[in-house]
Amino acid sequence: MREPTAVAADCDFEDLDISWLRRKEGVKWRRVGRDVLPAWIADMDFPVAEPISAAIAETVGRGDLGYPTWSNWMGASPLAEPFTRRMAELYHWRPRPEWVRNFGDVVQAIQVVLQLTTRPGDAIALHTPNYPPILKSITMMGRRVLPSPLERSGDGWAFDPDRLEREVAGAGCRTLIVVNPHNPTGRVYTTAELEALAGIAARNDMLVIADEIFADLAYPPHRHVPLASLGPDIAARTVTLTSATKAFNIAGLRCAVAHVGPAGLREALDGRPPDYFGIVDVLGVEATRAAWDEGGPWLAALMDHLAANRDLVAGALAARAPGIGYRPPQATHLAWLDCRSLGTATDPGVFFREKAKVELSSGESYGPGGTGFARLNFATSASILSEILNRMAEAVADER
Structure with missing residues (x-):
């Protein structure tokens, strides 16, 4: 470094x-x-x-654009250590490095997880309004959106956890997507709200996909809390997705991290051919390391x-x-x-x-x-x- x-x-x-x-x-x-x-x-x-520009220039300067030492599911993730260190330093959460996997971006990771864990016709719960590529992924994959409306509340936005649980149970829904901080409203969920979501997930035996790509862009006094940091039960059923691309404006470098809590999903991912879901590229990894370590x-x-x-x-x-x-x-x-x-x-x-x-x-x-x-x-x-x-x-x- x-x-x-x-x-x-x-x-x-x-x-x-x-x-x-x-x-x-x-x-x-x-x-x-x-x-x-x-x-x-x-x-x-x-x-x-500048740290990202320097890291890219240094990598190109040493001619290091050959095959990388990693692929998605063979060997350790090149970002496992930087990711776990950053989560501990910023959010007081200690992820499991061996649970970290790489994807090209967060939406791709959501699509892969849905492909491996759900079937056409299954309901996917999430707060609405929501990021269009996530909604489009659900519908194009033949799944159906189970909306949990965000409503105006005071100076911000809130959802009704009791309504969400009733509708989840009624639909037999086993998958919840949580975008936090939320896009498009900019809402940062409180610990109490996250605990409510964790309880719903536990009582209904749900897989949770936590898109936390905007975590670094929370304004004080608001503070991002990783959903998986709330305890071992929710961590074991949550796929936490993040990337340096939003906070550091490098979306074109196509590099994201998934902390995969469910053991069965890790086995399903690792059971696919090594390059089945693509691999992150050298410059994306170097840029992400520089952003997280020096940015x-x-x-x-x-x-x-x-x-x-x-x-x-x-x-x-x-x-x-x-x-x-x-x-x-x-x-x-x-x-x-x-x-x-x-x-x-x-x-x-x-x-x-x-x-x-x-x-x-x-x-x-x-x-x-x-x-x-x-x-x-x-x-x-x-x-x-x-x-x-x-x-x-x-x-x-x-x-x-």
């Missing part, structure tokens, strides 16, 4: 050139027209953190910037577009906007694309509870975000 890198100029999240952003090959800026500002997919607009200062600076942008969204909407409901997220760089009172004739995503030249994620794609909402990604410079919000406010004003 290299020596940690000090905070340097790469932590200047305000110095963004739109011409540079538009030259990038990523889908966020490529998919939209040159007159449109994108605030949809969860990529950030910032350059790669702390960069991440701390990022969180300060995102917190300021989160407040910028709140202030701008309250002052100029109060008809848009907004509860600042407890985690993530995503704002879940309630546009139902605007009275637009079209979906909010379509409305803001056509009238404001701003690309948001349409709430309808997030399943039950998403109609009338839109998701805004505020991980950009304050100046670009201000222009996005200004365009949206003007579009709303013109519609009155």
Whole structure:
């Protein structure tokens, strides 16, 4: 492991050139027209953190792009030790290194787990609205979504555990997906809420898939608690999924970690041919190691910037577009906007694309509870975000 890198100029999240952003090959800026500002997919607009850039350059410089020493199910995961160390240091949880497996990304891992543990027609419970690729994976695999609605509660969002348990029992549902921190609402579940979910899982003998990819992006005083950290019973029935890709903006490197609690599932995974589910690549592993081992200062600076942008969204909407409901997220760089009172004739995503030249994620794609909402990604410079919000406010004003 290299020596940690000090905070340097790469932590200047305000110095963004739109011409540079538009030259990038990523889908966020490529998919939209040159007159449109994108605030949809969860990529950030910032350059790669210096420790990650250095790790990639070092790997390429030594010509180390041959076959790696690992594959998904043969030998130890190259990320088992960095993952378990990070969980212990940040979240006071000590995972089992021998339970760690690798995947290309979190959605792929969810698909593999569903393939190995469920059958077509089975119900999969999860909170809704929810991340569209997860919902699409369930339906395209012939399973059915059992929604547990997240409802407005005070300044945030909450679910009804009694209702969830009744519906789980009634449907004979044996699989629960928990996205925490939640996408798209930004909710960070409390220990009490997680204990309620763990109890439901235990009483109904459920497998739990815990997508915790946004764990590093929780704003104080909110703190992420890994579901599997609550005790040995829930750990033994939970597949914990995470990745450095969201917090460190490296989704294109396709590298995720699964801590597989159920023994039968580990056996099923290990019983497949070594490359059956693909293997993580060298650069993805090196970038993840660098992010987790050396990226702390960069991440701390990022969180300060995102917190300021989160407040910028709140202030701008309250002052100029109060008809848009907004509860600042407890985690993530995503704002879940309630546009139902605007009275637009079209979906909010379509409305803001056509009238404001701003690309948001349409709430309808997030399943039950998403109609009338839109998701805004505020991980950009304050100046670009201000222009996005200004365009949206003007579009709303013109519609009155």
